[in-house]
Amino acid sequence: MRVIGAPLDDRELGWPHITDVADPAAVERMVQRAVSEFGRLDCAHNTAGMAGAGQPIPDYPLEEWYRGIDVMLTGAQKALALPPGFSLFSVSEKAFARAEKIPNRGFYFDFLEFKKQQAEWMTPSTPSIAHIHALQSKLDEIFEEGLDARSDRHARTNALVHDWVRRAGFDFFAEEGFCSKTLTCVKNNRGIDVLKLARDLREKHHLVIDPGYGNIRGQTFRLSNMGDETEETVSHLLACLDDCLG
Known part of the structure; x- marks a missing residue:
């Protein structure tokens, strides 16, 4: 637990780790990584139910x-x-x-x-x-x-978002290899005013993005390409983001 008022350490934000809880060896590797990353494991809370990270x-x-x-x-x-x-x-x-x-x-x-x-x-x-x-x-x-066609569409729209993140000079909040295929959490390594970006996007283009939750509000923003989003709608969103970022 973090002491109230203490600086927020990046590790306290957590990290994703895909684990098959039905595989004892995989669980052991997860525990070993947690101990290696944080020094110890104080408790474990099993909320397993669906394998994979960010897979709607x-x-x-x-x-x-x-x-x-x-x-x-x-x-x-x-x-x-x-x-x-x-x-x-x-x-x-x-x-x-x-x-x-x-x-x-x-x-x-x-x-x-x-x-x-x-x-x-x-x-x-x-x-x-x-x-x-x-x-x-x-x-x-x-x-x-078709489920395969829908999954392929989300993969294509996700590629558009990820290409934009790199081109715009941002980083991914998730570790390499753990990014969702339908929702991208962008790390605000450029130090922009994320709340202003969200406000400008809403007022100028009538589009809404999430400026981050809780302790990472303003330090991240999220871009969705799930549901009914298409290459056309995602490309429009990214163009509007470019316009707001100048």
């Missing part, structure tokens, strides 16, 4: 879904290009069997209650009908385009 559902290879993942939670926004406020999850038979042995499962995440209601095409609480219809429409579009 539409870009995820189908074979990865069949690796015995018991419970997977996600949201409907961003890569699915839907409004926020709707959660999706999948549960394996193994997880259902485990839930049957839990006497006090709660309500909101009682998988057995969801399964019971699903058999009657219902949900335990009032469903968000608008989200359900929007999701159906979006899934139709995704499968019409």
Whole structure:
């Protein structure tokens, strides 16, 4: 934990490390790297559920879904290009069997209650009908385009963003080899006024980017090429960024 008021060390921002938690050797390598990087490992919090870093559902290879993942939670926004406020999850038979042995499962995440209601095409609480219809429409579009074609499109738009980052003289916040294919976190190594950049982009071109969160607000900004973004829309965004940067 960081002492309040102490300078923020770059290492306290964390680092990504892709690890297959089903592979003991891979987990051991992750722990060794953590100890090497930080000197020790005080605790570990397992939030595993989806292998890979920054891989939204539409870009995820189908074979990865069949690796015995018991419970997977996600949201409907961003890569699915839907409004926020709707959660999706999948549960394996193994997880259902485990839930049957839990006497006090709660309500909101009682998988057995969801399964019971699903058999009657219902949900335990009032469903968000608008989200359900929007999701159906979006899934139709995704499968019409094809998962491979969608993934290829995101790879092309991502290449445009990464080329722009290098050309504009910025660095990537993530380590080499760990950048997302659909969302790029740009390190503000040029020392520009990121909040002003975001404001100018919004006021001059009616486009919105994220100027960073929490302790790294202003030290980074994020550029998305996920969801329905195309080479045309991403190129337009990058041209507008050039205009605002002068």
